[in-house]
Each structure stands twice: as C-alpha cells, then as structure tokens.
Amino acid sequence: MPARTTPARSRRHRVARSLAGQLFVVQVLIVAVVVAGGAVLAYVLTSDRAEQAAEQQVVATATTVADAPTVVQAAQQPDPTAVLQPYALRVTRDAQVDFVTIMDTHGVRWTHPDPTEIGRHFLGHIGPALAGHTFTETYTGTLGPSVRAVAPVRDASGRVVALVSVGITVQQLSGQLRGAITALVAVAAAALALGGYGTWLANRRLRRHTHGMGAAELSHLYEYHQATLHSVREGLVLLDRAGTVVLCNDAARELLGLDGPAEGRPFAELALPTPLRAAVAGDEPVRDQLHLTADRVVVVNTSPIGERPDLGTVVTLRDHTELQALSGELDSVRGFAEALSAQAHESANRLHAVVSLIETGRHRQAVDFATAELELAQQLTDRVVGAVNEPVLAALLLGKAAQAAERGVDLVLTEESRIDDALPEGLSARDLVTLLGNLIDNATDAAIEGAGRHPGPPTVTVTARTDARELLLRVADTGPGIAPDAVDRIFERGWSTKQPEQARGRGIGLALVAQTARRNGGHVEVGGGGGRGAVLTVRVPLQRGVGR
Numbered sequence: 001m002p003a004r005t006t007p008a009r010s011r012r013h014r015v016a017r018s019l020a021g022q023l024f025v026v027q028v029l030i031v032a033v034v035v036a037g038g039a040v041l042a043y044v045l046t047s048d049r050a051e052q053a054a055e056q057q058v059v060a061t062a063t064t065v066a067d068a069p070t071v072v073q074a075a076q077q078p079d080p081t082a083v084l085q086p087y088a089l090r091v092t093r094d095a096q097v098d099f100v101t102i103m104d105t106h107g108v109r110w111t112h113p114d115p116t117e118i119g120r121h122f123l124g125h126i127g128p129a130l131a132g133h134t135f136t137e138t139y140t141g142t143l144g145p146s147v148r149a150v151a152p153v154r155d156a157s158g159r160v161v162a163l164v165s166v167g168i169t170v171q172q173l174s175g176q177l178r179g180a181i182t183a184l185v186a187v188a189a190a191a192l193a194l195g196g197y198g199t200w201l202a203n204r205r206l207r208r209h210t211h212g213m214g215a216a217e218l219s220h221l222y223e224y225h226q227a228t229l230h231s232v233r234e235g236l237v238l239l240d241r242a243g244t245v246v247l248c249n250d251a252a253r254e255l256l257g258l259d260g261p262a263e264g265r266p267f268a269e270l271a272l273p274t275p276l277r278a279a280v281a282g283d284e285p286v287r288d289q290l291h292l293t294a295d296r297v298v299v300v301n302t303s304p305i306g307e308r309p310d311l312g313t314v315v316t317l318r319d320h321t322e323l324q325a326l327s328g329e330l331d332s333v334r335g336f337a338e339a340l341s342a343q344a345h346e347s348a349n350r351l352h353a354v355v356s357l358i359e360t361g362r363h364r365q366a367v368d369f370a371t372a373e374l375e376l377a378q379q380l381t382d383r384v385v386g387a388v389n390e391p392v393l394a395a396l397l398l399g400k401a402a403q404a405a406e407r408g409v410d411l412v413l414t415e416e417s418r419i420d421d422a423l424p425e426g427l428s429a430r431d432l433v434t435l436l437g438n439l440i441d442n443a444t445d446a447a448i449e450g451a452g453r454h455p456g457p458p459t460v461t462v463t464a465r466t467d468a469r470e471l472l473l474r475v476a477d478t479g480p481g482i483a484p485d486a487v488d489r490i491f492e493r494g495w496s497t498k499q500p501e502q503a504r505g506r507g508i509g510l511a512l513v514a515q516t517a518r519r520n521g522g523h524v525e526v527g528g529g530g531g532r533g534a535v536l537t538v539r540v541p542l543q544r545g546v547g548r
Contacts, residue, residue: 031195061095062151062166075162080110101165145170235317392429414463438509439475446479473538
C-alpha cells in the first residue's frame with residue numbers, strides 16, 4: 001500500500017515549499033526591479049544624449065550654411081531659389097538632416113524638401129534669429145515634429161539678410177533610438193534571466209543547507225536546540241576550529257566552576273587545571289578521562305564536529321565526584337573485608353596454637369600467648385576510641401590499622417591525637433574518609449616502598465586533633481620521601497611514584513585530598529623528604545572564612 005501522508009506533514013511541506021517559493025519570488029522581483037530601473041535609466045540617458053547630438057548637428061549645419069558665400073550672394077539676388085534650392089538639397093543629403101530651409105527676413109521660404117512649400121511662410125519662430133542669435137527648438141512643421149536650429153545670414157556689413165533653418169525630425173531620432181532600445185532590452189532580458197538563474201541556484205543551495213526547512217521550522221529548531229542544551233544535566237562545551245568557546249551550557253559552567261560567561265573566550269585561557277585544558281586541546285579524541293576541577297571530579301570526552309575535524313570540537317562533561325567518593329569508600333570497605341578475612345585466618349591459627357598448648361598441658365603458656373595478642377589489639381582499639389569521638393573516623397583508623405598490619409606496616413596513632421565533637425562546619429563523614437583514608441593509603445604504599453631503608457618495621461604515624469581554630473590531620477611515613485622537584489606536582493591528577501605499568505588507574509588519591517581540603521576551606525602542607533619519609537598535613541578551619 002502507498003504510504004499515507006498525514007495532514008500535518010502535508011501542511012509542513014506546503015509551508016516549506018511556499019516559504020522557499022516566496023523567497024524565490026521576492027529575489028526575482030528585486031532583480032527585475034533593478035534591471036527594469038537600469039533599463040529605464042539607460043533609455044532616458046540614451047534619449048537625452050541623442051537629442052543633444054541632434055541639436056549639435058543641426059546647429060553646426062545651420063551655422064555652416066549661413067556662413068557659406070553662395071548663400072550670402074544668392075540672398076541678395078532677384079531669384080535666390082534658383083541657386084539655393086539645389087544647394088539646400090545637396091546639404092540635406094550630405095549632412096544627413098531632414099530639411100534645410102533658407103528664407104528671407106519675413107519668413108518666406110526660398111528652399112524646402114517639398115518644392116510646393118517654396119514661397120510659403122516658415123512654420124516656427126524666427127524672432128531670435130532676426131536679432132542675430134542662433135537658437136534651437138522642437139516644433140511641429142510641415143514634416144512633423146522636429147528638432148531644428150535657426151541661424152541668421154549676414155552680409156559683409158553684418159546686416160541680417162536671410163535666415164537658415166536646419167532640422168531633424170523626431171521620427172528619425174526615434175529610428176536611431178530603436179536599435180539602441182532593442183539592444184538595451186536584449187541586455188536587460190539577459191540580465192534578468194541570469195539573475196533569476198543565480199537566484200534559483202542560491203535558493204537551491206540554501207534549501208540544501210537548511211535541509212528543506214522553512215523559516216518557522218528553523219526558528220523552532222533553534223529554540224529546541226537552546227532549550228535542550230541548557231536543560232540537560234550533562235555538561236556540554238562547543239569549540240570552533242580555533243579553540244574558542246562557542247557554547248557552554250549551564251551544567252558545564254557549574255562542573256567547571258566558571259564564574260562569568262565562557263562564550264567567545266579561548267578554552268586554553270579559562271581558569272581550569274592544566275591537564276584538563278591540555279586534554280581538550282589535544283589532537284586525539286578523549287574517551288572517559290577523569291579530571292579534577294576546583295570542586296569536582298569530571299569525566300571528559302571530546303570528539304570532532306561532523307566529518308570534518310576543522311569545524312570544531314564538542315566536549316562533554318559528566319560529574320564523577322560522588323561516584324569517585326563512593327569508589328574510594330568501596331575500596332576502603334574491600335580493604336577492611338580483606339583485613340578482616342586475614343585477621344580471621346590469623347585468629348584461627350592463634351586459636352589452634354592455644355588449643356595445642358592446652359592439649360600438651362602448657363596451660364600457663366597458653367594463657368600468656370592469648371592474653372598478649374588480646375592486649376595488643378585492645379590497646380589499639382582503646383587508643384582510637386579514647387582519642388576519636390567521631391565514629392566514622394574511628395572505624396576508618398581501626399580498619400586502616402588492620403589493613404596496614406596485614407601488609408606488614410605498623411599504623412601508630414600519636415599521643416597528641418584527640419578529636420572531640422567539634423568538627424569543621426560542612427565537613428561530611430565522606431570528606432573525612434576521603435582526606436584521611438587517601439593519606440593513609442598513600443603513606444602505607446610509601447612505607448612499604450621504603451622498607452629496609454630505616455631501622456624497624458615500615459611505619460605510618462597518624463595525628464588527628466582539633467583545637468579552637470582548625471582540624472589537623474597529619475600522616476607521616478618511613479618511605480623514601482618526596483623529591484623537592486615533585487612537591488608541586490604530587491597533587492596533580494595522574495602523578496604517581498609507581499612505574500607506568502604499575503601506576504595505571506592511580507594518581508588520583510592525593511589530588512582528591514587537595515580538592516576536598518580546598519572545597520572545605522582548608523589546604524594541604526607537604527613536609528619531610530630527603531630520604532626521611534614524607535609528612536602530609538591537612539588543615540581545615542572549623543568555621544568558613546577563618547584565615548590560616
């Protein structure tokens with residue numbers, strides 16, 4: 001069955017065609033008006049120039065005839081017509097004029113193209129010529145309307161003895177203009193056809209670029225485009241071929257932490273982290289890269305616009321902050337689970353040892369062995385619980401201690417550690433886990449890396465305390481320390497002391513620590529080094545706006 005066309009679709013097609021047709025008609029009318037105006041102007045100019053040329057021709061001929069000695073002598077003879085009629089006919093033919101009329105001072109003709117008119121009065125004005133002036137006029141005589149000149153004939157004493165009138169009929173002028181008008185009409189028609197064809201080509205190209213949509217549809221499409229781009233939660237940035245921001249929707253402005261408008265500014269000049277700007281400015285497309293801004297962790301993707309890469313780039317941003325925090329918490333929980341599993345296995349071994357001592361009758365040794373293990377675990381628990389009132393932080397320290405012990409690292413909580421109920425305003429339990437958990441993980445890895453460089457087992461020392469002004473979290477390790485040239489880079493995303501094949505997926509922990517501290521109004525200090533281990537200190541004010 002043939003496809004049915006709905007009334008709405010038919011109306012849309014009719015609207016689209018009518019808009020395109022209207023545009024074509026308007027353009028053709030404009031071209032036609034311009035061509036017609038040019039043709040009329042050219043006709044007027046040509047006609048005016050032809051009349052001026054005719055006036056110059058008849059004046060020159062009239063004055064030449066009036067100055068001819070033959071005319072002056074014949075005008076003073078009894079029968080001027082006998083001499084002047086052949087002469088006038090010859091001049092009329094040679095000068096390509098319609099008539100040469102020679103008359104006396106009363107206007108009686110001595111010559112005329114029509115011999116029957118000889119002896120009759122000249123039809124026209126002769127007053128200025130009798131006064132000695134040559135003049136021109138357009139007058140209707142025996143040959144019809146004509147452009148004529150009348151000149152006086154003077155004798156040797158300067159007295160006017162006769163008059164000469166030379167004229168070209170308007171009919172002859174029209175004949176001269178007819179060829180020019182024909183050529184002008186042909187040029188105008190060709191210009192109109194060429195303009196119409198060019199307009200049709202432009203309209204066809206416009207329709208192809210607009211995909212056949214009309215003005216109303218394009219307007220609606222633009223409104224839909226703007227509404228969609230600014231309503232989606234995913235950040236979207238459009239860059240032109242020079243890297244200038246063409247569009248930055250509300251979500252992208254929020255994710256990037258931009259205060260003012262970004263449109264019209266080069267992306268490389270925005271106040272953003274260097275790795276993020278470098279990733280967007282790179283030649284290769286970016287796929288699901290994690291980057292840190294001032295307050296967020298974002299996933300960045302870039303791709304060229306259309307099939308031609310020189311048209312620009314589209315950058316999409318997704319908020320990964322909460323997911324990254326949850327991932328960190330999940331890693332901590334997984335570590336806790338592994339530590340608990342290891343502890344359960346170790347406890348089973350110790351239980352077997354106690355049972356074996358009892359079975360062999362060594363009851364005293366069994367009690368001492370079991371009590372010693374309980375005292376070590378209870379000392380750490382009592383120390384953490386007594387110093388830290390925040391349950392999430394206490395649980396984190398106990399879990400990290402068990403996890404470090406499983407890896408052969410001693411986690412020590414200093415005597416000065418004490419955290420009461422007073423914590424920085426706005427600092428969530430998740431941010432606490434992010435700060436201290438990442439610091440301890442980083443220090444544990446460093447301590448294991450530096451094992452054997454210092455006497456004793458690898459150790460991580462934690463200080464957590466609050467005073468009247470701030471929360472202090474300090475983590476020191478017995479690792480190799482931080483090289484002086486790397487101090488400014490350790491908080492960059494992707495920085496790691498691991499080899500490239502080992503560092504894949506790492507290098508974001510310290511960056512998250514710096515971002516979380518900065519988001520809560522605090523900062524991170526770096527100490528140690530020189531082979532004596534590293535010391536990282538986080539200071540967060542209890543109240544926002546309090547200076548360092």
